Amino acid sequence: MKRVHIAPTLLDAQLVVDALSSLGIVSHIFNANAAGALGEVPFLQAQPEVWVEDDTRECQAREVLVDFLNVKPSAEKICPHCGEHNPGNFLSCWQCGSLLPD
Structure with missing residues (x-):
């Protein structure tokens, strides 16, 4: 597994997972429940992370995310x-x- 994105919120992480899933890229959210630990653990360790299951699809996932995250309304x-x-x-x-x- 490879991490491809650190999201500011759990909702943002889920949107990224959904975008990757629509292209057949299996991904998972880590730290989904870590927000409650803020103050006990460093901030950067409590943010939701999106990881792709297949290491060979990491580059494809990153390319997709560049376009997905830079879309203007x-x-x-x-x-x-x-x-x-x-x-x-x-x-x-x-x-x-x-x-x-x-």
Whole structure:
């Protein structure tokens, strides 16, 4: 196993694991329950860590994470059907369900 990421929060670690999993890269979160030990152990030893199971996929996982962690939120999309503002990553309008433009 190889460590590929140290996350600031458990939620961030889970998002990374999910992104890797979607590409078939098996990974695990270590220190998932270590936040309660803050103050007793050094801060850096209590952060959630993402480790890949297959050492040969470490480089691929790191490349994926570079792109995944540097994604900027896209601009808002305005629904052509009802005029509602939607986050840029939505594919359909949250208000009326119509497809949004790319």
